[in-house]
Amino acid sequence: MDTLIKANNMKFPFNIYIGLQLAMPPGVNCYRVKHGDTLFSISKSFKVPLKVIIEANNIRPPYYIKQDDVIKIPPGVDYYIVQPGDTLWNIAQRYNTQVDVIRDANQISSPFLFTGEKLKIPYFLPLGSGKIVFTSLDNEKYSIRSFDFQVKEEKVLVSQFVNAGSIPYVSPDEKKLAFIGENNKVYIYNEETTELISLGQSTEYSTMNWSADSIKLVYVTPGNISIYNIQTKKITTIDQPDSSYPQWFPDGKELLFQSPDSSGIKQLYRIREDGSNKKQIGNNIWNFYNNVELSPDGSFILYTTPSASVSIIYTLEINTGKIHQVPSGPQGKDYYPKWSTDSTRIIYSSTNYRPGSFYSQINIAELQGRNYQTYAVSNCFSTPVSWLHDERIIYLSGCNTCLEENQANEMWLVDLRKPVPVPVVSGIKIIQLQVLS
Template sequence: MQYFYTVRTGDRLSKIAEQHNVLLANLIAANRIQNPDQLAAGEQLSIPASMHNYIVQSGDSVYQLAEKFGVSIATIAEENQLLSPYLLKVGQRLRIPPGVPYYTVQEGDTLEVIARRFNVRTKGITKISLIQELNQLATTAIKTGMRLKIPYAPIGESGFIAYTSRLEGGPDIWLYDVESGVNKRLTTDIGGSYSKPIWSMDSSKIAFVGKNQIIYIIYLESGLIGAIDQLAEGGDFTLNWSPDNETLAYTARGKIILYNTRTHESQQVNQPGASNVNWFPNGKELLFQAVDREGVHQLYRSSLTGTDREQITKNTEGPLHEVQLSKDGKYVLYTTPGVSISLIDVVEVASGKTFEVKGGPEAKNYFPTWASDSKQFAYSSTELKGQQYRSQIRTVRFDGKNDQIQALSNCYSTPVTWSPKHERIAYLSGCGEEYASEMWAVDIEKKFLVKLIDDNQIDALQWSPSAIADFTTAEFTSDVYEVNFQYPLGWRKVNEERYEGDDGFFQVSAISGSDNLEEVCQAEANQELLPYGSKPTILSSENPEVESCLILPSDDQPTDMKNQAAFIVKYPMPITIKDTTYNYFILWADKKHIKEISSTVMFLP
């Protein structure tokens, strides 16, 4: 959900951006501003930023903080459960929203106008239905003065972001569907505080180090999870997939281990003290860190048998961290020397030439991650702003040139991950005392920010390397109703028309009706027994080539209906079932899954 700030007399866009911990370019993109120098008092701006985690200073009052951040006293009081007279203590931590969680409709506004202005769009298509659904609007009609919640729309690309979450116990591995915005839990109570999901290059498997330092592999197509080894506490937890997506490399018991996930056999490579193992793209060589004869940490390459060892670096300092080979195998990056001071170097593998990355203002540069083009990488750089730390999401060329800040996070540091075509970077924000509560993505070219996940507890994330099919779904095909669609994996067949799971259901049928789709949808939604409640919302398709509607229940829907919603779509040509002709297909499903399932409906040829 987006937050809105009302422009005050004397405000400048740059001042508003700095006040709310957001880059000016991101603020301009969020509001599609054509002329940054033209601001009108009373204008409402979407603020793509996290909550301020403010520490109360001597002399602070709720009134002063409300003035400083441009929000109401009531907003601060409600967010922090403060009671009148709102007394504060020095050192007290307050969560201050970047604005109010609604947009006030202005004269001349329509849902289409609002959705376009605030980027409620997926794959370039304006999604007014998302605004309707969030606000439970039965129609698209709105009035001046209405307060509307404005959502962030899903990006709409095929693929997933795997992340570690503590939301429901855990920590465990979850998947965020970039196309639909749906989250799905993959593991239950086997994660650890150090768990980082690592995708195979074909995006069919995820490896991670879980509870008790056990290495697990998730086979996404089958849903199976296998435990393959156990590492020493406090050891090297680097995991790296082979280019053919079959073999996982890691270090254990003083050796490099190559575990084949197809044959379930392992090979040991004798490289004493090795760590940070990476595969070269030829699949025949490994890169790793080990000490030289003087006890100094260096990077080496060798064959899979451990022979033909060749030193790459000429390091004279301490250990190297976050070692990562570029996708083409030409460059390797790492951070050094430690945590309080963390600098990034890039080494050309063939020549040993080193490029130093200047980095951020505090020399605290973390989580460097290569883009798939091997020409650039992203990283998080810590910055002290006032009395609080924040992190800059930066991109830079392999040679240290063209270092740019793409976005800001209110976390001290954050892992970063690239989309498959290196158009976007996802990162964490919304940090409180322990964990990040939000996941964001920034469009590198357009500078537009999208909040992907909110109200969570996230430690790590990684975008799937390739645009993949949804391995969390199964396929339903009916020759009777002449349809095919995807539904959540694990749901059980009740009969030919109905499937159920622990978290939802679907049922299919066909109906006859007039050629007027609106009449058919109204008739289904407003039945005498009110199966969708007294005020259901009807959303018409935003695709002009498809005649369909969604029916979403109102809050007073009878509980025995199990949150039933409906999707009605007109057949290209009427079908006949047992001598009866039908011109509409109808899908019933729970409200949580109706949009996800209906978006995959296809008629059989």
């Protein structure tokens, strides 16, 4: 409901009336057939042409459907019927688009509109700077690609050694890209020279992190935390068996990581890059942490626990040890938390359920769990999410939930100042992503 309200710029008390035309933002697109349903009745209920539903579901004569079938409900034609007094400007304002976008979509040459005229209302991709780097699958081949908002251009960066688990880690100067590829090998791609080098073996599911000056890359190798220096081209190691989530503090001299204590319980630690001055942070008493991430200002740590089936997000204040729970979704399945660059908010994917399929809500909360709000909906069970300039957010959708597949083939953007989802990339399977400022 929140997304519907925002898509139509509705104000409290959100009154609607018979005949009012509403913009329908993208969301869950499946329907479970109930007793007595026919294709015709479903078509009338969703106001989608019968032919569109039949073609989307590849239904053949005699067009029979039965109770509990799950069918796709694709969007119909997005159009607006011009009302007396309407102008292109007020229609564009209402549906969060631009006059030129509506004019071009409808091939309008006259400045005048006519009452009763039907206008297509296309989704509009906001202009602005920024770049998205993501892992994709196209024609059964994995690659790492980028999308540049300034020029609206998508291109392939790396097509060798990439696999389904390859998460792109881009250096702060945006010149280098690290990933773990085939056979758990660490690779660094230099976008300026197009050189691709291998640093050897990592551990499965290891994460990586660049120092703020883009000179040092930290990752986990069997039995060690490893640090690669771009300038010296040397690797140094810190002996810390069974470590995970290594990352730099803002000063580039200390590391955060998770490792078992003497009793085997996973704890969070900080340590200098030469392996000295190791200190425990907090006191974990039972479960290990997932998705550990240090806030950009180095003051808080977020993590999820206890598992994948039940995943709750917490923040830990480093100086005081205080722990705060981030508001959880109704299923207790909260994934992919990411800090905003100013360290004040967290975005995450929260799984929910409606008859027929799971879907995910794109939520934002303040670092201590306050001011929780849903900004968008994805039809995937869960989705990676991220920030763009702290004013726009990116998430994935387009999963074939009718076939219970959680592989996205769409990337969406929401501007928090005018929160209507708009498509960015589509037509290929998208697996991992990183957003650059």
